[in-house]
Amino acid sequence: MWVTGVLAAAAVLTAPRWLPARVVALRGKVFEKVNGDDAITFPNADVGPDRFQEVYGHPAANGRSRGAGLSDLFWYWLSPGPEVHQEHLEAGPRYDDVARTTRALLAGPGDALSAAAARCAGRVLDEVVTGQVALVRLRDLMTPVWAEYFYELVFGEPCPREARDLIVGHADDVVTSLKCTGLRHPARRARLTRYLARRVAAGDVRRPLPASLSPAEQVHYLQGTFFNTAVVQMSEAMAHVLLALAQHPDVAARLAADERYFAHVLDETMRLYPLFGIAHRITTGDIALDERTTLPAGSVLCFSYPDYHATGYARPDVFDPDRWRDVQARTAHHIPFGVAANRPCPAWRLSPLALRGATAExxxxxxxxxxxxxxxxLPSRGPCLLVRAGEPLPPRRLAVLGAFLRVRDRWEDVWxxxxxxxxxxxxxxHAHRLRLAGRYFDTHDTQGRPLRQEPPSTQEITE
Incomplete structure (x- = not known):
């Protein structure tokens, strides 16, 4: 009996070392079942990293949502309005109309875009760092920064606290469900939808919205593109950058002295911690890989950013911004904003500028x-100590706080x-049961037009 107790106690005490990895592996198997045997993940034995971008950028690898079980899951996480989310719109006039609007709202002089990010970061830091030291979670710290930033881009005015709270609540709900650390709350998201509907109806958006979308779809487009994806992705990116700097003080000191070094820091951060795990595409035509192998139309292609970013580098698991002195990002296995030939991230220009301004601040x-x-x-959201510049903590106190963070993080990782x-x-x-993408394309074409329903035959009526 005592042996059993000792073994049980040992299992509990060592759980932070073995349990999280096993649970993550099991969780991965659950997600693999979403598309069954129809999904093909790249790179693989047939398509290595040297051909990864070739297949990703193939003209026939351009289906976005229709025909993939993964689409039901992503639409579930991104609702409301996933059918007009720019990332999930199928190619055609409606996507072109939406993309033009997004580019217009994201455009501006580089210095102004960077300065606005610094200004928003400064306001939030004033609220949070009120003493010598503050314990924060970096993603939570950054979400209100980007809520204010994208509000200003969309409406051309400072962000009121009411709007910021709605945007932060919505974005946090989306990313929490995406990380599977909490369930989604449609009612919470609907509060932002109602707010944006009032602003759109009043004509407050500083650029004309896509004319191809209905008023309700215009609201969902704004909510999904700017106050969901943009806020979430920039908050995640900043959390990764700042956490990397927190754990590499030599890099942080060098960057504080020379902002030009930021390009290398960002490239290395996005290489090692890409924002996307898997990007899926559905083939709209056959893709011939060689004389013997063809990917048929309707195949679900899953492109693994982490696996691709880990190839072609010495010591790929090491955070080393200096590697980019000798590596050209455009020729490396490095696609932080996607592939130019297959609809890259619309914020590929704005993001580095804004991230640089916020990081410097x-x-x-x-x-x-x-x-x-x-x-x-980063399901932990990046626990971190912020110590006011010029007021360093005594080394012993810093060591104690660091030990506390480390132990707490290990045990949090278990549960x-x-x-x-x-x-x-x-x-x-739940997403499989709702089948949001599948049901939508049962009744709509790729441009959002309702499909004509054939009237029942006379025989069907009389039977």
């Missing part, structure tokens, strides 16, 4: 310290991984 005000595990998905497994499974099953 953070480093001007605080030094960063963190001892937590840094992973690509969090179990929560992710359970909630991820629940949401996969």
């Amino acid at each position: 953070v480093l001007r005000r605080v030094t960063l310290h963190s001892t937590v595990t840094h992973t690509r998905s 969090r991984s179990v929560v992710q497994l359970v909630l991820g499974t629940v949401m996969v099953l």
Whole structure:
């Protein structure tokens, strides 16, 4: 009996070392079942990293949502309005109309785009860092920064607190469900929808919205593109950049002294911690790989950013911005904003400018310290100490706080991984049952037009 007790106690005490990895592996198997055997993940034995971008950029690898089980899951996470989310619109006039509007709203002089990000970051830091030290989670710190930033881009005015709270609540709900650390809350998201509907009806958006969309679709387009994806992705990117700097103080010191070094820091951060895990596309035609192998139309192609970004580099698991002194990003296995030939991220120009401005403002005000595990998905949201610049903590106190962060993070990882497994499974099953993308394309074509329903035959009526 005592042996059993000892083994049980040992299992519990060592859980942070073995349980999270096993649960993550099991969770991965759950998600693999979403598309069954129809999904093909790249790179693989037939298409290595040297041909990854070739297949990704193939003209026939351009289907976005119709025909993939994964689409039901992503539409579930991104609702409301996933059918007009720019990332999931099928190619055609409606996408072109939406893309023009997005480019117009994201455009502007580089200095102004960067300065606006610094200004928004400064306002939020003023609220958070009120003493010598603040304990934060970096993603949570950055979400209101980008909520204010994209509000200003869309409406051309400072962001009121009411709007910021709605945007932050919505974005947090989306990313929390995406990470499977919490369930989605449609009612919470609907509050932002109602707010945006009032603003759109009043004509407050500083650029004309896509004429091909109905008023309701215009609201969902704004909510999905700017106050969902843009806010979430920029908050994630900043969390990764700042956590990397917190764990590499030599890099942070060099960057604080020379902002030009930021390009290397960002390239390395996005290489090691890409924002996307898997990007899926549906083939709209056959893709011939060689004389013996063809990917038939309707195939679901899953492009793994982490696997691709780990190839072609010495010591790929090491954070080393200096590697970019000798590596050209355009020829490396490195696609932080997607592939130019297959609809890249519309914020590919704005993002580095805005991230540079916000990062410089953070480093001007605080030094960063963190001892937590840094992973690509970052479900911990990046616990970190912010110490006011010029007011360093005594080394002993800093060491104690660092030990606290490390131990807390390890144990949080245990219960969090179990929560992710359970909630991820629940949401996969719920999304499969709702079948949002499948049901939409049962009744609409790729341009959002309702499909004509053939009237029943006379025989059907009389039977």
